[in-house]
Amino acid sequence: MSLAGLVSALIADDGGADWTRRVPARLETTLAALPFAARAGVRAAARGMDAYAVVRTGRPLSALTAPERESVLAELAARPGLQPLLDVLKVPVLMAAGTERMLQDGPSPRAVPRADPPLDLTPASDWPARSTADAVVIGSGAGGATAARTLARVGLDVVVLEEGRHHSTESFGRRPPLDRFTELYRDGGATVAVGVPPLLLPVGRAVGGTTVVNSGTCYRTPDHVLTRWSKDFGFTLADGFDRYLDEAERALKVAVQPLDVLGDNGRLTLAGARELGWRAAPLRRNAPGCQGSCQCVVGCPTGAKQSVQLSVLPDACAAGARIVTGARAERVLVDADRPGGPRAAGVRVRRDGGGFEILAPLVVVAAGALQSPQLLRRSGLGRHPRLGHNLSVHPATSVAGRFAEPVTAWKGVLQSVGVEEHHARGVLIEATATPPGMGSFVLPGLGAELRRELEGADRLATLGAMIADRPSGRVLGRDRTLLRYDLDRRDAGRLMHAVRAMGELLFAAGAEEVLTGIPATPRVGSLADLDTVLAGTGARQLHLTAYHPTGTVAAGADPQRCPADPEGRLRGVRGVLVADASALPSCPQVNPQVTIMAAALAITEAHTGR
Numbered sequence: 001m002s003l004a005g006l007v008s009a010l011i012a013d014d015g016g017a018d019w020t021r022r023v024p025a026r027l028e029t030t031l032a033a034l035p036f037a038a039r040a041g042v043r044a045a046a047r048g049m050d051a052y053a054v055v056r057t058g059r060p061l062s063a064l065t066a067p068e069r070e071s072v073l074a075e076l077a078a079r080p081g082l083q084p085l086l087d088v089l090k091v092p093v094l095m096a097a098g099t100e101r102m103l104q105d106g107p108s109p110r111a112v113p114r115a116d117p118p119l120d121l122t123p124a125s126d127w128p129a130r131s132t133a134d135a136v137v138i139g140s141g142a143g144g145a146t147a148a149r150t151l152a153r154v155g156l157d158v159v160v161l162e163e164g165r166h167h168s169t170e171s172f173g174r175r176p177p178l179d180r181f182t183e184l185y186r187d188g189g190a191t192v193a194v195g196v197p198p199l200l201l202p203v204g205r206a207v208g209g210t211t212v213v214n215s216g217t218c219y220r221t222p223d224h225v226l227t228r229w230s231k232d233f234g235f236t237l238a239d240g241f242d243r244y245l246d247e248a249e250r251a252l253k254v255a256v257q258p259l260d261v262l263g264d265n266g267r268l269t270l271a272g273a274r275e276l277g278w279r280a281a282p283l284r285r286n287a288p289g290c291q292g293s294c295q296c297v298v299g300c301p302t303g304a305k306q307s308v309q310l311s312v313l314p315d316a317c318a319a320g321a322r323i324v325t326g327a328r329a330e331r332v333l334v335d336a337d338r339p340g341g342p343r344a345a346g347v348r349v350r351r352d353g354g355g356f357e358i359l360a361p362l363v364v365v366a367a368g369a370l371q372s373p374q375l376l377r378r379s380g381l382g383r384h385p386r387l388g389h390n391l392s393v394h395p396a397t398s399v400a401g402r403f404a405e406p407v408t409a410w411k412g413v414l415q416s417v418g419v420e421e422h423h424a425r426g427v428l429i430e431a432t433a434t435p436p437g438m439g440s441f442v443l444p445g446l447g448a449e450l451r452r453e454l455e456g457a458d459r460l461a462t463l464g465a466m467i468a469d470r471p472s473g474r475v476l477g478r479d480r481t482l483l484r485y486d487l488d489r490r491d492a493g494r495l496m497h498a499v500r501a502m503g504e505l506l507f508a509a510g511a512e513e514v515l516t517g518i519p520a521t522p523r524v525g526s527l528a529d530l531d532t533v534l535a536g537t538g539a540r541q542l543h544l545t546a547y548h549p550t551g552t553v554a555a556g557a558d559p560q561r562c563p564a565d566p567e568g569r570l571r572g573v574r575g576v577l578v579a580d581a582s583a584l585p586s587c588p589q590v591n592p593q594v595t596i597m598a599a600a601l602a603i604t605e606a607h608t609g610r
Contacts, residue, residue, distance in 0.1 A: 003027050005053075005061030006046040009069040010093050012451040019097075019104040026096035030178060033188030034092075045089050052076065073447045083519050087442055087543065090450070097454060098437020099178040102410075113169040114303035117314035119207070121166050124327040124351035133159045135362040136347045137321075138329040138375065141209020142593050143580030144366030145308035145316060146248070146600040151364070152319035154608050159358055160316070161327045161349060164205035166309070167212070172299035177435040180298040184213050186481070191370070193393070193473060193485035197539070199546040200440075201393060201483065203370060207325060208309030210368070211593060215415035216285040216296050216305045217430065218254040219590030220245050221598070233585040234557020236566045237602040244598035251315070252286035252306045254594070261292040263412010268403070268461045269431035270417055272509030278421035283430065285413070286311070286593075296414040297434055312597070327351055332363050332379035334573060344575030362607075365570070366580040366600065369549040370483065373475045373582065376553070381573055382478075384563040390554050391473030392587035393546035394466035395487060397495055398432070398441035399502040401511030406458045409433030419463075419505065426468040426491075427498045428590065429505070433462050440464065440545040444515060444522030460515070461506065465498035466547065467491055468589040475552050485546070492539035499542065503530040517543045548592045553582040555603075568603030579603045 004024045007013065013020040031039045050060040053072045061069055076082055134156035137148045144160060152158045165183075172180060182188040189202040204210035221241060229238040248254075259267075262282060273280035286306040293301055303310060313323065333345040346359035365372050373388035382388075410433050419429035433439065436454075441462050443453040473485035487495075503514045504527055513525050518541055521533045553570070555578065556562035563571055568583050570576040579600040581592060588595045 003046055005050055007093060009049065009061050009073055010090060010446060010450060011097050011454065012066060012070065012448040014066045019100040022100045023093070023096045026100055026178065027092060030092050030096055030182055030188070033182030034190045035187045038190045042089065042092060045085065049076065070447045077446055086446060087519055090442055094443060095178055095181070095437040098435065099176055101454060102436050103176060113173050113301060116169050116303065116310060118317065119166065119309065119313055120317040120322045121207070122322060122324050124324055124349065124356075125353070127324050127327070127351075127356055129356045131356070131358050133157045133358055133360045135159070135364060136161060136358050136360045137364040137366055138347065139209060139366035139368060139580060140207050140309070140313060140323060141204070141366065141368060141580065142211050142308060142596040143600040144209065144364065145312040146597045147364045147366055147577070147579040147604045148321045149312050149316035149319065150601055150604040151608065152316050152321040158316065158321040159360070160321055160323045161329050161347065162207050162323060162325050163328045164207060164325070166207040166325050167299055169301065169303040169310075172295070173301035177295055177298040177438065181438060184299055191481055191483070193483035193546065195473070195485040195487070197487065197544055199393065199395065199485055199544055201546045201549060203368060203549070207323060208307045208313065211307040212299055212309065213297050214593060215432065215591065216287045217283050217415050217418070217591040218249065218252060218286050218594045219284070221588055221595040222590065225589055229585045233554070233562065234566050235555050235585050237599070237606065241598055241602070244601045245594055247601060248594045248597035251312050251597070252594070253288045253311070254284050254286050255288060257282040257285050257287070257290065257413055257416060261290055261413060262416045263292055263294070263409065263433070264407045265409035265412055265433045265461050266416030266431045268407065268509045269419065269463065269505065272505040273419055273421070275508040276505065278419060278505070280417055280419040280421070283415060283418045290413060292412045294410045294412060294414045294433060295435060297438065324349070329367065329375055330355060330378065332365070332375070332381060332576060333357065333359070334380065340574065342573045344573060362575050362577070364577045364579050364604070365553070368580055369552045369582040370475055370481055372578065372580060373552045374478050374481070376570070377478045381570065381576065384571060386554070386561060387563045388475040388552050390471045390551040391475060391483070391485060391549060392469055392471045392551045393473065393485065394548045394587070395469055395491060395495060395544055395546050396440060396464055396466040397499060397517060397542045397544055398439065398462055398464045399499055399506065399517055400441055400460045400462045400515040401506030401509065402456075402513045402515065403459050403461060403511055407461045408458045409461055410435055422497065422501050425497065426494050426589070427465055427501065429463055429465045429498065429502060432464040440543065441515075441517060442543045444519070461509070461511070463502040463505065465502055467494040467498060468587050471551055471586060487539060495539045495542060495544070496534055496537070500530065500534055503527060548581070550581040550584040550588065550592060551586060553578045554585045555583040556585050567606040577603055577607055
């Protein structure tokens, strides 16, 4: 069915602008990349709204005048039970509308991208039906890339398997952000953890993994987290972690982001923090020479962000590692009859038109915290009772402030400033802006109100906060990503504290009003008003997303608690290392790329005896 009626209603298309007429086609393209359930849900909602319009007026939405559509929307919005559904429905529409609105204003000035360093890449279709290697690494993200480089540098013949495709910097620069978004994320970015409340949990799928689409923020693991991992979990590799963190930062060229490219979103955050006397500073990032294109989450179009396909994997390939793309690891092969117990024998890989096997005595599982447990279950290695449990994420929410002068938050660094004032309470605030429509903040309103918000978005500054959670989730199943996550009561309180702190900072920076992200009260004009709203609001009423899943194959000393031992070896089988975010014992409390790389380096060095 056509989505024109739905779009015209939600963004009040009165026929007066060219960009609005292109939104339905853009939305169709976006939906095509989503899982069937998500596509079906949007189309079912569109049909439902059309049916309601027919009942009320005798005509579908596409046949109504703009005032008539506005009236139908007002009636729907007045039903409290429909508000959450309408807000969910707005998300893909805003992504499509934001893209077309941006394209109408003309493309951003294009810098000449840097040439990508060479990689040894082979499509799965060209790989032989059977081959051998010394080690197979499953996954090419932060953990897998680091493991591959470490093993290749000691002379092992290493093959890296990546389910996604390779994307060059040049290809990022010639395509609109939304087109890249739907390709670079698993299920078009629509991975959802079912629970109370449900959480959107986007993860990358490409050569370089989620490092291709993260913000580039590089925090070191806090000392108190490392102490807990060592003392409470027996993850003794944490005791010497500084050396591994140093190496990860060196490989990524981590440095403080210079002020001259920060952008107004970051500068306003710093101004608000100064006014309040809060600790805040430009973030440390892996983006030397960043040009402020604000597109980190859809692939850096200039090559400044040193995601691992530009930094670590080239070193691995220079040492002899090979990367197979479009290769889904179906199962780890195990020789069950070896003296001393079961041992890894290689990997069975699925590709279009069939499969192939790579025989190897060492398999490094680095498919990520959401995929590694499923792979181990498919391999008959999922018997540990805690496999797939202990899922931590960073539950997150956003707030925006409206300013008198243009902010144009999408010009500058996407994630620019860190506010540490509330970090001891488990709340990390970061000034975060994205290409229009692609952030976690959902603009309020429907119809004409939403259209005004879209057209005035250049005056908004946005902040995001993520909280250090208690592990409250599980990865279920063997083939599809099935997630369960229920927000802990303590974490719900942290989210409400985060909203209040972000509102306070924005008002201190000079915001005329704050957009709360709370559907029932989307705008407040003062901190006192925000306090009144929050007194009657719970975390379930916020627009929540989540990032940085960890912990689902935790490494530690207790064999009943941890599926992997203190050096990342999977229990119950020899020759299988876990070297990705799933091995982290608990929430790292910061953006985790550097932590994951350090852990993978420690685990693989322990295996090689270096």
